[in-house]
Amino acid sequence: MVIVGAGVTGLVSAVRCALAGHQVTVLERGAVPDPGSTSFDQHRALRTVNPTDPEATRRLAETHHRWLELEHLLCGSAPRAGFYRRVGVLTGWPAAKAAAAVAVGADAGLPVEVVAPDAYPHLRFPEGGAVLREPHAGVLLADRVLWAAAGWLRRHPAVRLRPWCPVSSVDADSGRVTLADDTVEEGDLVLVACGPWSSALVDTPTVTYRQTMVYLRAPDEVARWWDTAPSAGRIGTRGDAWMLPSGDGTLVKVSSSTACRQVSGVDDEDDEDEHVWSARILAAQPLTDMDRYTVVAVKRCHYAVDTHTAGAHLAQVGPAVWARAASGGDGFRTAPFVADHIVGALSRSQPPLTTTGRNPR
Numbered sequence: 001m002v003i004v005g006a007g008v009t010g011l012v013s014a015v016r017c018a019l020a021g022h023q024v025t026v027l028e029r030g031a032v033p034d035p036g037s038t039s040f041d042q043h044r045a046l047r048t049v050n051p052t053d054p055e056a057t058r059r060l061a062e063t064h065h066r067w068l069e070l071e072h073l074l075c076g077s078a079p080r081a082g083f084y085r086r087v088g089v090l091t092g093w094p095a096a097k098a099a100a101a102v103a104v105g106a107d108a109g110l111p112v113e114v115v116a117p118d119a120y121p122h123l124r125f126p127e128g129g130a131v132l133r134e135p136h137a138g139v140l141l142a143d144r145v146l147w148a149a150a151g152w153l154r155r156h157p158a159v160r161l162r163p164w165c166p167v168s169s170v171d172a173d174s175g176r177v178t179l180a181d182d183t184v185e186e187g188d189l190v191l192v193a194c195g196p197w198s199s200a201l202v203d204t205p206t207v208t209y210r211q212t213m214v215y216l217r218a219p220d221e222v223a224r225w226w227d228t229a230p231s232a233g234r235i236g237t238r239g240d241a242w243m244l245p246s247g248d249g250t251l252v253k254v255s256s257s258t259a260c261r262q263v264s265g266v267d268d269e270d271d272e273d274e275h276v277w278s279a280r281i282l283a284a285q286p287l288t289d290m291d292r293y294t295v296v297a298v299k300r301c302h303y304a305v306d307t308h309t310a311g312a313h314l315a316q317v318g319p320a321v322w323a324r325a326a327s328g329g330d331g332f333r334t335a336p337f338v339a340d341h342i343v344g345a346l347s348r349s350q351p352p353l354t355t356t357g358r359n360p361r
């Protein structure tokens with residue numbers, strides 16, 4: 001099979017397909033992993049309880065287990081070698097709905113507890129709300145996931161990793177993948193996993209969002225508290241901010257829904273300066289004593305959602321071509337489920353389970 005794009009979707013799918021006995025070629029326009037990909041960041045949150053969606057919560061209950069399995073496969077069991085920090089996730093929630101949210105977790109077999117905001121003195125929660133804690137959830141060290149997967153794939157005899165190979169077109173009907181140098185790759189199945197750049201290759205209508213993130217260094221006197229702090233969402237004075245904690249060498253990262261805006265594409269420069277957006281994030285006050293934190297970096301990042309549903313999906317765009325053009329705002333943690341789907345699709349396709357590289361000229 002051929003995978004276009006070596007972000008979390010492409011790499012985790014490649015691992016899963018290789019484990020299932022398939023031959024896999026991964027084409028990536030940059031390095032593998034590519035620091036410019038959406039997936040390449042210090043961390044991504046992994047939480048599974050959605051108090052407003054019991055069905056999705058039940059479906060995603062397996063997520064923790066799947067990432068622990070992947071961690072064991074890719075990193076072994078040496079202490080501190082892994083990438084899943086199970087530090088828990090907090091969510092600010094209206095007090096009147098807290099009991100219902102706990103029930104949603106219990107129904108899916110996921111513990112959720114109501115905790116006192118005072119127990120987390122460096123986080124600011126909206127006045128008068130409840131705080132829910134999902135203790136089994138946590139943070140995926142995203143760039144480490146990518147490095148570990150790339151290393152594993154490089155050593156696997158059935159996998160060809162091809163960095164610096166931009167793809168210029170994918171024919172949805174025939175499954176022909178044409179590279180910028182006019183060479184062609186073909187396989188029994190093609191997965192287009194180019195994140196917010198996918199719409200250049202496949203015709204699946206998506207909307208692109210840009211989000212600014214601010215990376216902070218905590219003052220020395222509270223640095224140790226941050227080492228084991230949980231991730232948190234719906235924080236700040238209005239409950240529209242989120243935070244990922246430092247720990248394992250990362251910085252504290254904050255953002256807010258006020259810094260998430262629709263753009264015409266990744267290259268859209270008709271936008272305000274990143275410093276304006278970062279000022280809005282800091283004004284949302286996700287942390288107490290914001291002034292004591294040092295801004296180390298400001299970065300923007302993009303994700304795409306389906307135009308009609310505003311959600312994420314894996315779409316079949318041709319007889320043997322699949323695309324995760326709409327990977328969504330939770331596309332990192334759900335990547336193992338995409339990989340399952342692709343293995344399922346491959347096992348239904350009939351021989352041969354191989355890929356070929358050739359030049360049509």
Ligand SMILES: Cc1cc2nc3c(=O)[nH]c(=O)nc-3n(C[C@H](O)[C@H](O)[C@H](O)COP(=O)(O)OP(=O)(O)OC[C@H]3O[C@@H](n4cnc5c(N)ncnc54)[C@H](O)[C@@H]3O)c2cc1C
Nearest residue numbers: 005007008009029037038039045167194195330331332333
């Ligand atoms: C600010 C922000 C916060 C987020 N937070 C979370 C979170 O907490 N939890 C969570 O689960 N998800 C989160 N997400 C979403 C998640 O990061 C993405 O859904 C996910 O990383 C997408 O991965 P991907 O592999 O599909 O795409 P990408 O990581 O973008 O990878 C696509 C790859 O394709 C390559 N490529 C592009 N075009 C071509 C081409 N023509 N030829 C060859 N290669 C090509 C790119 O170089 C890149 O390496 C967040 C997203 C953003 C923007």
